[in-house]
Amino acid sequence: MITRDAELAAAYRHCKAIAAEHGRTYFLATRLLSAPRRAAIHALYAFARGVDDVVDHPAGAPARPAATRLDDIEGRLRAALTIASSSPRSASGPGSGGTSPVETALIDTIDRYRIAPEHFWVFLDAMRMDVPGSPLFRDRYADMSELREYMRGSAAAIGLQLLPVLGTVVPVAEAEPAAAALGEAFQLTNFLRDVAEDLDRGRIYLPADELAAFGVDEVLLAHCRHTGRTDPRVRRALAHLIATNRALYRTAAAGVDLLQPRVRPAIRTAAVLYADILDEIERGDYAVFDRRATVPARRRLRVAAAQLGAGLCSATARRTHDGLL
Template sequence: MSGRAPATLDRADRTTAGPADLDAAYATCRRIAAEHGRTYYLATALLTPPQRRAVHALYAFARMVDDIVDHADNPTHVLDPRETRARSTRPRPVEDLDLVEKQLRLAIEDGPIDATDPLRRQILAATADTIRRYGIDHAHLWTFLDAMRMDIPGTPTHRTRYATMGELREYMRGSAAAIGLQLLPVLGTVVPVAEAEPAAATLGEAFQLTNFLRDLAEDLDRDRIYLPADELAAFGVDEAQLRACRAAGHTDAPLRRALAHLIAVNRDLYRRATPGIALLDPRVRPAIGTAAILYAEILDRIEAADHQVFTARATVPRHRRILVAAKGFATAAYGR
């Protein structure tokens, strides 16, 4: 862990989640997934109820951590409006992230949840239960948290620029690939888990790179550039030009060519990851296939808008998401 974690709460302040508490905790995670992860949430409808709960828990945990990181840039940003008051008494983001890791480690080890914030307590309870229930390798959680520390000013590993795709992939190893590896035991595989891990990690990277391309404007506003500088430079694009395009609200020709190149790189990740879906339990393949199709289509939307990522956020229309999910349901029901 980076930095020094704050002292733990007294044992008397801890609470242990019983069955009813866990049901409520998972329901909270479901609400967070539905509100913030529409594509993932729609895909989880194709999973069994226990798997669905587990995925919602892992998503909510990742979202909670992302909220802490966002708080480093925007003190008014909160995951849930009901948290506003609690936010004012929270530690600095770097300390808060250390505290989350300590709380999760304790929750996994002995059950009690060392947190006073009700929302955090529920997310931690559902996450710890999911980790124990599915035997998720704890290292994947710590790798994820280490990557998130890279986004927080004041940590030794903090960075906001990436010189090469290799550097960016090192970040994505924790921010995205680790998520895919967390999900594997939940989804189930028809081969030893280790054989399915490379494709799962690659699919996580594909999702993450799609986010970076779609959210270029938002990230730039937060003084972050999650695109490799050398690949942008190959098309004559530097940071000054990115900022000029942002100020003008227009993607110029050199940047359009750079984004087209990176979209091709992104599609190659999807191509390499897709065969790994066949290594999953047959019952979950439609869900993961649906998520992959819908996320990859965000790239189509960026292209359809002539790469104008500074004017609107590329999204897949609701009717299209429903159609793809319906096909997934048919595949799950009839095995076609």
């Protein structure tokens, strides 16, 4: 008979494999965290990735519509969390209710770190905005306000899920605005990097009014995708949106010092490396229609090593300071 601990360990290993395969930047950054926090981050990532796959890859999914599958996921999660809240963690089986390995690890993470469940309902609603036929569906965004409404669930909610896992030196509520901003910064970077892929799926995750200010419309974006060449007007619009994106990273940066000292290097690593994608877009002369901007492996390792070194120096300084008091 498989014990609860063995099933849970296998579930977390499954999440780790997903994070290693699909989230290179995040996976590298988590190497700077303690093992329990690292496992929890892998569970959160794997869940978000799985839901995203339901929405973005319906062709390879079961015959049931994506909206139905999202409803099923939410139903299982709500039921499992209800059981977890009414039973000691050691007494509730991780796979009860037909949950998948990812959901098993996620439920344990939510319970262990007391993550507010509403962050997951907001996230799932944002994913419904990507599903044709859903009452919430939207594949175009008139302005940044509309786009931020989407990112509140698709990105800011992720940052808020992470906070209890990472730990803060202030009340969690004080750290939430910066955490939400970092989630939005990561998401907007994805949108700028993945313009071509999103167009192929019939979606545009960039504010139409800000594109129009540079003479860019949907027809021009489609032309750029067809030719693989970035029109000068699109180049200027992307430069503007990259500046907007960097402002979000600056807003989020101040919040890193609100986290527990031991996790700061990991979060700084993720923020620096994700912001580096913007640098790569610029270096490639905004050629986002025929290639996907990626940060070279050597750069990723160098940044992680530097942040780890800074974290070790900081920890040594704290211990020395404490020893002198």
